[in-house]
Amino acid sequence: MRIAEVSKKFDISQDTLRYYERIGLIPSVNRNESGIRDYSEDDCRWVEFVKCMRGAGLQIEVLNEYLDLFQKGDSTIEARKELLIEQRNLLAEKMEEIKATVERLDNKIDRYEQGLMVKEKLLRRTQN
Template sequence: MKIAEVSKKCGVSTDTLRYYERVGLIPKVNRNKSGIRDYTEEDCGWVEFIKCMRGAGLPIEVLIEYVALFQQGDETIDARKNLLIEQRKHLAEKMKDIKKTIERLDYKIERYEAVAMKENKLKRTDV
């Protein structure tokens, strides 16, 4: 699959795909005889994985480390698992913080809505 096809399929720009490969966020993509990238379904799986993890806020450095460990083989399974466990802990804490922020926003919104309702009632009685 050519880079433009992967870009469309995964919803990321061709520049992003090149960047992912250049910095080690995805394993090196095979190239055809002309030197053009030839993505496999496995490569697309890596792109989707990185896209998902970045969307959740995982740092690029952690993901680069994960990919490097993966490329070293099965002897790094425990290290990869521990890396993911640590990132999950960070995300769980982040979710707690986000939940608190949402609750605070809900409270503020309710206050503004109450004020708006009160003002609307006053305007109606003025007639």
């Protein structure tokens, strides 16, 4: 699959895909005889994984560390698992923070809506 197709499939710019490859966030993509990137299914799975993890806020350094461990083989399975557990825990904490913020915003919005309803009632009374 060419870079334009991968870009469209995952809604990632071609520049971002090249950047991810250049910094080692995704393994080097094979090239055809003309030197054009030819993404395999494995390459696409890496792109999808990185997009998901970056979208959730994982840092590039963490993903680079994970890829480095992955490329070292099965002897790093435990280290990879620990890295993922640590990131999962950080995301769970972040979710709780976001949940609390959403609740706070909901309360504030409710207060504004209640205030507007009171103003509308007063306005109607004065107009009658």
